[in-house]
Amino acid sequence: AQSVTQLDSHVSVSEGTPVLLRCNYSSSYSPSLFWYVQHPNKGLQLLLKYTSAATLVKGINGFEAEFKKSETSFHLTKPSAHMSDAAEYFCVVTPFGNQFYFGTGTSLTVIP
């Protein structure tokens, strides 16, 4: 069975401080993993993806994520939060083909 657990439903950080959004997955196969961001009233935008190449993946807007097979984790990080990072973030696992399994989302608030 495939599933994704986003460990925090809401994260609040101050502008300029690091961001950590946590994601654990369960998959019967070697998965591909994605992070998407959703700003209010906007569609989902791809931040980054892991597809069995380098375990440290760099994405857009300074975000990166590290695939750790031993911990079944794919946490999203950014060294310094910006006000424009405030949004909903979704971790996605796809064990094969293009069947996407979404987490429940983490809402990021950035405090000025």
Next chain:
Amino acid sequence: EAGVAQSPRYKIIEKRQSVAFWCNPISGHATLYWYQQILGQGPKLLIQFQNNGVVDDSQLPKDRFSAERLKGVDSTLKIQPAKLEDSAVYLCASSLQATGVTYEQYFGPGTRLTVT
């Protein structure tokens, strides 16, 4: 490159009425998806098309929901009759054809449906 287009952006209907949503995927994308996103939840796959054939519709409530993708391009999702619990954002996404390779999905802006 133009993105995934969806219309309408917003729709308000009464329960038991019918509604239809339209999606135009990115040119050249053979795979098209419809998702339902209820407030506070992640998107849930309703149906997946490969060209004009259905790959997966296991989570589509077939007694009231239907979808088609004529000529392997545009797609329409219909709800008839609508229930209060159908209130959600309906997202359309597309990707390159999956053949042993995982491609990212590109999402449209969604249609926000409110059923009263």
